[in-house]
Amino acid sequence: MRARLLAAAAELIPERGWSAVSTRALAERAGVSSSVVHYHYPSIQAVLREAALGLIARLVGELDTVLAGAATAAGAIGELLAAIRAYSGTDPVSLLAIETYLAASRDEQLRAGIAEALAEFRARLGHWLGEHAIPAPEPTAAVLAAALDGLVLHRGLDTDLDSATIDEVLARLVPQDG
Amino acid sequence: MRARLLAAAAELIPERGWSAVSTRALAERAGVSSSVVHYHYPSIQAVLREAALGLIARLVGELDTVLAGAATAAGAIGELLAAIRAYSGTDPVSLLAIETYLAASRDEQLRAGIAEALAEFRARLGHWLGEHAIPAPEPTAAVLAAALDGLVLHRGLDTDLDSATIDEVLARLVPQDG
């Protein structure tokens, strides 16, 4: 039942906004009484936090499988862009991620969790870039991660952001010796 | 008095979150009765929308003065990074901007307004890049704008993101012939 509550939270946060997810709406979506929420969790915030951090962790975990499909650095950019192509900036996953960024500014526990996930993402990406002879791998990973998040953010406002030219521009970030 | 309400909204949106700004809190911050809100505006959403779009427009307007201080493309990157250095990702302006992005997904009028502002930002930046012989200026401007927004977003979680190395990495986006 905790899983059903978490799934309901993951649906409602993008729909209504973090601070507008109510106990009753959450329970109704999960198909249970509103008392169940406070039986399993001390507060609404705790449900939202767990649901959000769970999704973020899954997103970070996807990085490895994405990078596994790329041989060159430019190829990795293409793979990364292809991976975030599913996130239109208006889909539930994108919105939930951004909502979590914001809620983290008002919830220290959430901030710590998401900061750890971001650090892990950058560390893995930086390690991969270093292995593929990209100069300054860690800062490059940081800029790349920020650019990917920013692109998802902007794609919610301009759906033209997935043109092929974006790939070429973003590939400038990973200069190859050859 | 409308100005006082808008100023109060600009304070409260980052503090509480878009959907958690109430009529009474808004009125109290502005130093008036809660009825004043509905006297000047048809709804709370209308106040938040006007306040948010006003701030976004001011931010876009800053671009020209920033670019005016740069001669080369790499110099422009430095100026842009210096300009967003004031936005820590946890300051009111950053948070208000991100809140507006999110609220736009639930408010078509807001979405149209912010999309127009973003288009203008990219057009101006793209035009400047084109004048300075950067290849593919428009897509470069789009990626650059996304990267800047993403960097602000991530700086809220990792304050190390303003190291000098970021400048060099981001400067790869604007290759010069020489």
Added chain:
DNA sequence: GTTCGTACAGGACGATCGCACAGGTCGATT
């Protein structure tokens, strides 16, 4: 067969929400 802990339902608490409406103050107009 009785006891007991777990997992749920239902209802009620005071607080707060957006919004509407009736009155009141006050400078400008006639």
Added chain:
DNA sequence: AATCGACCTGTGCGATCGTCCTGTACGAAC
């Protein structure tokens, strides 16, 4: 002096909020 419109206050409506409290169904333990 009377009138008017702009602007603001106070109050109240019904709805919804988070949380707590009281059952109750039910399988496991003994």
